Amino acid sequence: MPASADTLARTPFDRSLLLVVPAAAFMLLLFVYPFLYGLALSFNPKEGGALANYSHFFTTDNLWPTIWITLKLALPATLINVAFALPIAYKMRVKTRYQRWVTMILVVPITLGTVLIAEGMLLYFGPRGWLSQTLQFLHLYEGPIRLTHNYWGVLISLVISGFPFAFLLILSYVTGIDPVLARAAATLGADPKAQFRHIYLPLLAPGLAMCFCLAFVQAFSVFPSAVLLGSPAGPTRVISIAAYEAAFEQYDYSLASAIAMIMGFVQLIIVAAVLSLRNVFYRGPVSGGKG
C-alpha cells in the first residue's frame, strides 16, 4: 500500500526499502562514481590550468566541430525516425490480421546491429552492388552511387538501426491509449483527423518526447557506423570518435573525459529542450479514461 511521506516518517523503518539498496548502491558505484571521477579528471589536465582541456577542445580545429557534425547527423536521424514511426504506429494501433506480422517485420532490424548494417550497406550500395546494377539495368541512373563513406551512409544506417526502436516505443504508447476516448470524441462529431489532433496527439506528447530523447541518445553516440560507413577523418568525424582517439590512441584520459563530459552536456541540453517543448505542447494528466 502506498503510504504518504508523513505517515512513513512516524512508522518504524520499512524493511522493504532495503530491496532497493543493491540497485542504488550499484548505480552509485558504477555510474555516479565514474562519472564524477571523469568530471574531476577533466579539470585535471596533463598540462595547463584547470580549464586547459576545455579550452583545448574549443580551440582545436579537429575537435570542436565534432559537436556540429554529430548534431547534424543525430538530429535529422531522430526526427526522421520519430516522424515516420508515429503515423505507421498510429495505423497499426487497430488490431488486424496484419498487425502482428507488420510489427514483427519492422522490429527485426533491431537484431541486425550497427556492424552488420554497415557491412550490408557497403555491399549493397557499393560501386558494383545490387542497387547500382539494378539502376543501370533499368537505365535509370548510370553514374556512381555515393551512399557510403560519407554523411549519407551514416545517416541511412542511423535510420535503419533507429527506426524499429522508435516504432516499437511509439506503438506501445499509442496502443496504451484507451480507444474509448476517440470513440467518445467521434460521438461528439469529431472526424478522424480531429480525433488524432485533439485526442491522440496531446496524450501522446509525453511518450513522443520520451521516445525522441531515447532515440536521440542512440543516434548521438553513433560510433561504429561513423567509422565503417562514413569518412571518420572528415565529414563524419563525430564526437565519440574524438573521445575514443583521445583515450585509446593518445592515452590522454583527462582530455577524453573532458570530451565525454561535453558530449553528455550537449545531450542534456537537447533533452531539456525537448521536455520543455512538450510542456508548451500539453500539460496535464496522461492517464485519461480510467476512473
Place this chain on the structure above:
Amino acid sequence: MSAATGNWFDRAWRGLLLGLMTLFVINIGLIIAAVAVSSFAKRWLGTWLPDGWTTAFYTASWNEFQLGDVLWVTVEVVMAVVFLSLLIGVPAAYTLARRDFRGKRALLLLFLLPLMVPPITYGIPLATVLYQAHLAGTIWGVILANLIPAAPFVILVMTPFIEQIDVNLESAARVFGASTARMFWHVLVPLLAPGILAASLLVLVRTIALFELTFLTAGPDSQTLVVALYYAVFAAGVRAPQSVDAMAMVYMSVTLVFLLIALRFVNPTQLVSRVKEHPQHA
C-alpha cells in the same frame, strides 16, 4: 473503420506511408540478402550472383576469428548480465512500485539517467576506473559495464508489471504468516513470470547488440560477438571479405533466434502498453 471513405488526400497519404514502408523493408531485406549471398560466394565481383557457392568461409571465419571462443564469451557475458540485472532490478522495481518514500524521485532519476546519457560519456571514465581496479580487459569488467544500462532497464520494465498485481494477494500471504522472502518467492515471482521473461529477453537482445561499453572495456580475451565483428570489418582487407560476411551472418542468426523466441512469448504492443497505463510520475 468508418473513415475508409476518405477523400483523395487520405488515400494519397496512406499510399505514401505504405510505399515508404515497403521501400524500407525491401531495402533492408536486400541488404541482409547481400551479406548472406556474399558469405556463401566463391568469388563475387560485379555480377548479379557469384560465380560459385561454398561454405568454406564459415569454417574459415570460425577458425580465423576464434568464433568458438567469442561465442562462449558472449554467452557467458549475456547470461551473467541477464541474471544479475534481474537479481538487483526486480527487488528495486518492487519497492519503487509499492512504496512511497522520501527521495523516490531522486532514485528514479538515478535509474533513468544511465538510459539518457550516451554510453560513451560514462563509458570512458568507467573504463579508466575499471583499469585502475584491474577489471578492464577481463570478462568481469565487461559484465559490470553492461549491467549499467541493463539494471535500470529491468527496473523501468518491471515497475509497471508489479503495479498491476493486486496488493491483496500479498496481504493474504502475510495473513498466513509468510515472510517477505517466502511471499516474494511463492506469490510474486510466479505472477511476475511473464514480465520477468519479457524483461530478460529484452535485456538479452540489448546486451548482445550493445557495442560501445563492451568495446571500451573488453580485452582480447573478453570480446563479445559484436565487438569481434567490428574489429573484423575494421581490419578487413587482410582477409577475404566473405569470412567477415560469414561472421556477420552468425551474429545475425544468434540475435534473430533470440528475438523470435522473445516475440513468441511477448507481443511487443502488449508489453510496453502496460508501461503506458501506469506512467511513471517522475
